[in-house]
Amino acid sequence: MYQYKNNILSIPARLLYQDWSLMSYDTYKKKCDRKQLIRTQQGKGLGNEAFLSYADLPHEIKSVCLDKIGRPEETVVINLLEPFIIPDSKASAFFSNHRTPEGRPLAEPKQRQKSINCWILNAVQLVFEDRGMTGKMFGKRKTRIWQNISEAVNKLDTNKWNHTLPGAAKRLKEKYENYLKEGYGIFIHKGEGNQNTAKIRGEVADFILSHYALPIKLTIPMVLAKYNLRRLEQNWPELAESGLYHWLYEPEQERIWTLARHGKQAWQNKFQHTLSRDKSNWFPNVYWAIDGTKLDWIHFDHTTGHKMASKLRINVLFDVYSEKIIGWSLSETEDHTDHFKAIKMAVKQAECRPYLLTYDNQSGHKMTRMQEFYNDLVALKGGCHHAHRAGAKNNPAEQLFNRFQQQVITKFWFSDGQGIRVKKEDHQPNTDFITAHKHHLKSKEELSPAWEMAVNQWNSGKHPHFEESRDEMYQHPMSLREQLSLQEIMQHLWVTESQKPITYKKEGLTLWLSHTQYQYEVYDGDGNIDIEFRRKYVGKKFIVRYDPDAMDVYIQLCELNAHQEKVFVAFAEPKRKHIDIPVLMQADDKMSWARDYAVRDIEYKRDKTAFEALIARSGYSPSAFIESQELNIKFKGSMPKKQQQKVDAEEDEVLLRM
Incomplete structure (x- = not known):
């Protein structure tokens, strides 16, 4: 006798005024008008029967329902969305053919789970294509449509439709919109290649970084091809392009190859520390x-x-x-x-x-x-x-x-x-x-x-x-009270900037708050620019925590670890500003300016020394590469095929001997 109407557990309205004689028909209509009874389906039209929401029935009528027709849990849920869920062979083929950076396929349960996600979103799209069907199934109020869709998805039998779609209406809508834009790929984890970076260390790291740093600007596939020529001989691990990309674009590596690959100007544009001018003294401005x-x-x-x-x-x-x-x-x-x-x-x-x-x-x-x-x-x-x-x-x-x-x-x-x-x-x-x-x-x-x-x-x-x-x-006494200490107050009164992570750039970190710009920099315990922090983190993105009432003190920079937990990295303070007009500078101003200005030279020399040490360790230098290429030019590219293969295979050994 229970039925689901628009995904709402309901009973026939006639039970109240006809079958069980709990009230007259006039009383029934008045209670409906006063919203004391909630219709889930109107009884208008030939063959239509009125139904009432079980959840909104008065307690005494619910008791009668339990006595007369049993518990509602025994009712089979009829989900209006389910008839529109049709297997999509293209989605199944996509996840079946997908390979991780290590070349492994997805596990079969994962393939089916991701395919079912696509089937359900396809069903939603199919309903949306028919406006009349959309209104009939999910209502005509735009503010409620996605809430109703979410309820329908959440009520699907998970034994039959084992999906991983979001339960919240807002997140489900976002997933659907991204699916329409990007297709099946939205269900592939974006960070699959990150695990490759753990294999890149020692000689492997030196080989990759020194080749990518060459001024002839080899692409990542080219570097990987050279790596694969040596991999078996050196017993090095197998790597994927995505793994190389993630590792090379870590700030510690990027600042090295940027200097060697693109030159000092490019390095300055990306990594050179900058100073900010102080223009303030130029001219006037329990419930x-x-x-x-x-x-x-x-x-x-x-x-x-x-x-x-x-x-x-x-x-x-x-x-x-x-x-x-x-x-x-x-x-x-x-x-x-x-x-x-x-x-x-x-x-x-x-x-x-x-x-x-x-x-x-x-x-x-x-x-x-x-x-x-x-x-x-x-x-x-x-x-x-x-x-x-x-x-x-x-x-x-x-x-x-x-x-x-x-x-x-x-x-x-x-x-x-x-x-x-x-x-x-x-x-x-x-x-x-x-x-x-x-x-x-x-x-x-x-x-x-x-x-x-x-x-x-x-x-x-x-x-x-x-x-x-x-x-x-x-000032009246409180019967219940949970104390909040000063330390807890300061902890909970920090706000996390969650719009998007903010990049710590060569000039520091810039935060916009209520149309006001704030600029911050990380300093060490002595108040000097933290050069080691800059070496590791210029170019990194941070989750920023701040106190909007104390933006002139400091902010917290945090990262997400492997478990998606926020991890504190450093405090950043308002960026120090400098006067660069000599006549306006005091003695302390000159010392402060010189100390901060020296950072650019210190970092450049350090990164240049690191690159030279890399060449010394690996033997892969630009001059050695030129020598090897000149040998090829000398033979005008007409060496016998066997000799040419030998030269290509031994190119790195030639570089090492030189």
């Missing part, structure tokens, strides 16, 4: 809820010729119990850095974790870096956080904001009310009055003390339901 909104205060905007503007936004974090504002941010933006500042202020004041944290659906809250931060922030035992549904009226921060605006913000003479669209005149600004006194308006900077005054006024004001102020309410 927290958070929400953000526009600050309804008019001010002078210097960027638009001293015109009146209202650009400031506020992010406010309330303690819902006491209604006290315990954290806030005042700026022209409302992004993740503003949320971070407000929460940081709240944590420092509270010194404990909230048990519930709620926020709106603004993208700054839902980005990965903030979600990770919220996971660490809430109580370890029973703590949780979530966003309020769009349009929901249960967000306490919005309700508190409305009263805060009415009782405090709008009482300042330079307030523009609660917006020009409000109907009540008491909530609209008196524009004539503001215009007449615009010469008294404050700048954005001058509004900061006024804002702090407004916060203090709200916090010291009487709580609407108690004979105490909000400040006094906030």
Whole structure:
């Protein structure tokens, strides 16, 4: 009797008003209209029968269902997507023919698993090609389509369809879109060739690096071909092109062959340390809820010729119990850095974790870096956080904001009310009055003390339901408390830059945050540029962790290890700037400039020495190669075939003897 309608467990509606006589038909219709009963299929049209969502039935009706028709777990799931899943022979052939860098095929279970991934995505594509079918199966609301597709995929019988597609709707959609662009290859691991790099060391490393460093600019396949001529004789391991590529483009190798292969200029462009100029002295220049909104205060905007503007936004974090504002941010933006500042202020004041944290659906809250931060922030035992549904009226921060605006913000003479669209005149600004006194308006900077005054006024004001102020309410004893130490605060108040890893380049690492550029460099314990760090990491990508409130102190540089765990590598500090106009330089300025400027020569000599030592060890030098090539030219390429093969085979021995 149970059936799945649109992938929702349902029962026939007639059971309630006809078969079991639990209610009249009129009562049934009224309950449907009031959303007390949820239809999963309308009964309109010939042959159609109305069905109701089992999960949304009242408890007493569920009990009757259990008595009359048994447990729903015994119902066979009918997945609407399954009939569209058709084996794709091309996908199966692709994974069957694929070989790893070592030449090995994929294991048969892996081949089938990856093929089934493609079959399921093909089924989704097939449904999308018919708009009518898409609406019938997954609904017509664009915001729900992928959620419904995800539910259908997750409910597939894994014994029959053993796939590895993402469970989350957002990630499944991304996988599908990438599949349409890149095809079957998206299910092949991008780092297959990395394991080859472990074999490249000692004589093998010297051979590969010295040949790739030759100024005739051999390609990687050419180097591999020369390597294979010697491999069996020297009992060297078999390598793949991908392995050579990954190893050669590690910074430690790349800086060596760049210098020898392309010359000093190319090396300077990629690896030479640079200085930054300081132009400043040339001439003058148990429930927290958070929400953000526009600050309804008019001010002078210097960027638009001293015109009146209202650009400031506020992010406010309330303690819902006491209604006290315990954290806030005042700026022209409302992004993740503003949320971070407000929460940081709240944590420092509270010194404990909230048990519930709620926020709106603004993208700054839902980005990965903030979600990770919220996971660490809430109580370890029973703590949780979530966003309020769009349009929901249960967000306490919005309700508190409305009263805060009415009782405090709008009482300042330079307030523009609660917006020009409000109907009540008491909530609209008196524009004539503001215009007449615009010469008294404050700048954005001058509004900061006024804002702090407004916060203090709200916090010291009487709580609407108690004979105490909000400040006094906030001092009530806590029945549950998870302490947050200063050390833990500093650990959890760092944000991870998760948009993409950032490359540490020859000039250091550049981080953009809220349209502001920050430049950092790694220094050693004595405050000098860390040359050893630069040798290993110029050209490497790092995951950056930072405190948006302390960007002028330092940031953390991290890497992912083999287990995809973040591993700390180094602290980077704001890059030192130098004055390069002699007349403006003090004695200390000259010493600092000279010390940093010397890095370029130190690194060049070190890398050049490393290359020369490589040649001495391996014997593969540009001059030796020229000598060998001249021998070929002498014979004008007309040596007997046998002799030519001998010369080619012994080319490296000739180079060694020279």
